[in-house]
Amino acid sequence: MTQKNDIDATSNKFLRGKYAIAGIGETGYVRGSGRTTKALGTEAVRKAMQDAGLKPGDVDGMLSYSFNDSTFTPNIAGELGIRPNFYMDVYGGGSSIEALIGIAMGVIEAGMCNTVAIFRAMNGYSQVRIGGTGDRGAVRPLNGGSLFSRGYGLMSAGQMFCQSFMRHMYDYGTTPEQVAAVKAIHSEHASNNPKAYYQKRVSVDDVLSSRMIVKPLHLLDCCVETDNGTALIVTRTDRARDCKHSPAVIQSVVGRCCKPRPDMHYQSGPISTVAGHYAKDILWPNAGVGPEDIDVTGSYDAFTFTSMMQLEDYGFCKKGEGGAYVSDGTIRLGGKRPNNTSGGHLCEGYTHGINMVIENVRQLRGDVDDSCPMGSDGKRVHSFDYSEGGCRQVRDVELTANLGWGTPGLGSAMVMAKN
């Protein structure tokens, strides 16, 4: 399979290093926030501004993403006294955040604004559950388009992706045990994350003995649904260097890159290959590095399988060897290249991707918020002891990669570097 790729990744127009993430903000990851999405988004953006050391007047651009399950920019900006010179609220979930970071860079480069706050606010457990229970499970009429999907009981993310996961096992001999290791390892990471919704460590056996949702997905192969607000701030790197923390410098972004037939990904090519196969040809040349250079990954874990298939198709291992890669210790804290050190969507909380970017920003700062004691300089003194309840900071992080997932046919990605 070849694709014409005329993207010139050698010139400066790709803005390598010119933009950075200067601030990050989160509410708690909970079930039952007892607050509106407006309240959650407002807290997250306020905390991101505080984290950056910025005042409301310093932020003049805003972006957000949602599935019509959230509030919109004017409501957050209004509460915080932000006067946007630019804003946009887009439709979408997973794969949105890296794409929006790229858009933020573009609008700043175009002179439309200077500093952009991006937020995602959702009551993903207590109001709109993406997994589809509650209102989404109600009887609705079938029309021409939905006869191909809901008419067959094909509606939730797990139901829509399961054939790709199954075919990967058929094509490459990937085993249930290998894939379950993703959850087991992410749960180890989450046990060192006081913010994580699930902090209890689980084993591969626990995953395989949890009840079946849709084969090949057990309950514990699926991510947790939570309520939370999350935000980050994008600005020019030289401005970010004046902010409170060391900036996470953006080397390359890919936004909502698609396989052929993004409407029905399974109509094209081998379905055991995902959009990362195409995205990698933009991500790595634009960043000027390759997968072997990356210290920490954030491969979107809507399901155990999504982390595995993306790591494989972005080239962290050979095609077909994703099962071995995620189960041989490489992606564990203390391993060669840990994945989702916060516990990700499987354990920390569900945000459609932004918390995995926030975690990598913290890793690049060398200051993840684990239980290590605070030093006199206000930074944690990391022990690098990854046993339960301990440290989750990775040593000497220089480069991180985020691999965002929308569907098997849709992905976004980003490489960030230490300042």
Place this chain on the structure above:
Amino acid sequence: MSFPNEHLGMPVKIDALDHENRAFFGYCAKHDLHLQQCNDCNLLRYPATTACPFCASPDATWTPVEGKGTVYSYGEVHHAIQGAFRQHVPYLLLLVELDTQKGLPGAYDGLRMTANLVSSDGQMATPEMIRQVGIGSRLRIVYKDIDEHVSIPLFTLDEQAKQPEKPWRYAIE
């Protein structure tokens, strides 16, 4: 002949403006699988679209296609989301690759229809039937009649076909 006008309790109504799906499900109502064939590049496509996914041409001709194929992949739902399916678990989410146009336009491409596995008379498959089906199983199309304009295509084991000795199924039953 009376029609239920619903499928598993879900009312079925195709919008008047959705000419392509009205045509597709209209052929299904005659128990006659037809797909659009592009007048320019001659490739068939599924599902119905207003332009060719391979060359963007708007011109197509409805062409008869044999409703036989192989299970390309599947999922097996044990926890139903939609109320309509709760009494039918487990049920299969099939991806059936038709014999027609297999390996075209690319070596790994094909016409892949989504469907549930059903008995030869169109009832949702029993757990025993489900255990007989995996990747490689040979299936044929059957129809569930909704009204005079719409039938829903579904698949059942092809009794005439040579079945693989052991179709590939997920390792844990």
